[in-house]
Amino acid sequence: MFKVPTTAGLSILAVIAAGTLLSGCSASVEVKKSTPPKLSADKLSSTLAEKLAAATGQSKPDVSCPEDLVGKVGTTSRCTLTADDGSTLGVTVKVTSVSGNQIHYDFKADDKASPASN
Structure with a gap:
């Protein structure tokens, strides 16, 4: 979890967004067999x-x-990253392939963070 002062929260989220966008992130996770396979929201998070x-x-x-x-x-699915100051950044997840029980996906953070709501 981020431990940052309120004024730095958006900066940290911007660094994450930039790092995520530049690295072209992807992941794969093996899941329990079902038709089609599913990755639980908790495991995805x-x-x-x-x-x-x-x-x-x-x-x-x-x-x-x-x-x-x-x-x-x-x-696709939308997830939310939340900093300690309450600011948020959306993350889009997209399934790119499925191999048996394994789900392969890419993810990308939004370009801009949303400030904390008061």
Whole structure:
């Protein structure tokens, strides 16, 4: 989770967005067999937090995904990264391929963060 002063929150989110955009991030996760396979919202949130931390060299951010990711090519989902100051950054996840139980996906952070609501 980010431990930053309020004024630096948006700057940290901007660094994450820039780092994510430049690195062309992708991931794959093996999931339990179902038709089609699904990645739980909790597992997707956790995996994205780990990937964003690795891409930026920062501690794991607070990432929340509202729904399971269905393992069907082209399926998208929107997740939200929240900094300690309450500012947020959207992250789009898109399934690129499915191999058996393994879902491969790309993710991209939005260009701009939203300030904390008062």
